[in-house]
Amino acid sequence: MAVHVLRQTASARLWRIKGCAGLHRALTTATSASNPIILYDIKSKLDPQAWSPNTWKARFALNYKRLPYKTVWVSYPDIAAKLSSLGLEPLSSGAAPYTLPVIADPTHSGTPTIVRDSFAIAQYLDVTYPELERPLLPAGTHAFQALFLHHASTRITPTLRPLLVPLAPAILDAAALPYFYRTREASFGRPLAEVRPSGTALEEAWSKVEKEFGVLDSILQKNDVHCGGNGGDLVLGNRVSFADFVLAGLFVWMSKFNPGEDGNPWERIRSWHGGRWERLWKGCEEFMEVK
Ligand SMILES: N[C@@H](CCC(=O)N[C@@H](CS)C(=O)NCC(=O)O)C(=O)O
Incomplete structure (x- = not known):
């Protein structure tokens, strides 16, 4: 089962899956219709803009859970700077060191929890919002x-x-x-x-x-x-x-x-x-x- 690891930076709490030592609840979120989760997605010329298969996984997850969120569209060349400003470091391997989707979930401290990678986002949402009873990763799967x-x-x-x-x-x-x-x-x-x-x-x-x-x-x-x-x-x-x-x-x-x-x-x-x-x-x- 996933563990959330929270590391505080100046601008964000970073949530990472690390090992399998136990199940932890994430910190209390302050998400509401007026203070929604932010989904960072890749900009396009389309209307609506959403097109990328990976960011769609996170959008499906948020819609399925009926969580309030809004999308911030980021052009490809701006992804690295945007994610660095959220406190994320480059991924150690791969041609694209910064990828979307990323979500920022508001907390009562005012410092959002930042989660990168669509599977980690699904894990995070299940752990953080169990009361919604709409698991993305049903128990045992x-x-x-x-x-x-x-x-x-x-x-x-x-x-x-x-x-x-x-x-x-x-x-x-x-x-x-x-x-x-x-x-x-x-x-x-x-x-x-x-x-x-x-x-x-x-x-x-x-x-x-x-x-x-x-x-x-x-x-x-x-x-x-x-x-x-x-x-x-x-x-x-x-x-x-x-x-x-x-x-x-x-x-x-x-x-x-x-x-x-x-x-x-x-x-x-x-x-x-x-x-x-x-x-x-x-x-x-x-x-x-x-x-
Ligand atoms: N495993 C990641 C893959 C994410 C991924 O590869 N995202 C691509 C867009 S589909 C990206 O952001 N690429 C940035 C780039 O190419 O610079 C996930 O599912 O979140």
Whole structure:
């Protein structure tokens, strides 16, 4: 079970998951409609702006818990400075040392609690607001939820990245573009214009995506009644959890692009596997508000 570690800086209390020594309640929060949680999300030209799959996981979590929050939009090149000003240090590894989502939860001391990373945010919200009785990580499923996130991040997202990342400049704010091209070209090792396949290679790339969703479909079929499951369309069957938001975050991300040659990515996949993904989207639809 997660432990919250609070480190006080001049501007913030920082909440971190560390080890598994026991369950702690976070400090008393002062969140209210007039003093909401702040969700830092990545700016875009869209209306509403929300598009990033990772920050959507945190937005789904806040909406599901019906917590008051408001979004502060940050352009890619400003993320590092914004998070440093909140007292966060760079992540020790990875190409992007500062990432969103991050939330700032008001406390009675006036110093907000800062939480980074979507899974840590889900843990924090469950620990801090148990009275809401809407767990993102229902008891007994913590390791499963982490495994599900790991599976999606290592098997599904990598098949989508070459198809979707090159489309992002079309929806980003102008200030983000030089940063986005520089960092993404470094990560792919070639110009972004050369990353997205076309022609038969494009269809092959989509086949890889379909194959990975097929693996997940066969796993989720274990929830069917004839397999002894409860028969629902969500990852835990008939109960919403963080794992659904991992997938729904990817679906919302896919829905934001219109590449032309191969159509809207979400429109392409929504009917795959007997409409499973469409049904999962519907199960999460009531938590898609952008505040
Ligand atoms: N594991 C993290 C991943 C967060 C992440 O990679 N966020 C991306 C946006 S989707 C980001 O902020 N990147 C900043 C950058 O590329 O500079 C989470 O789920 O919170």
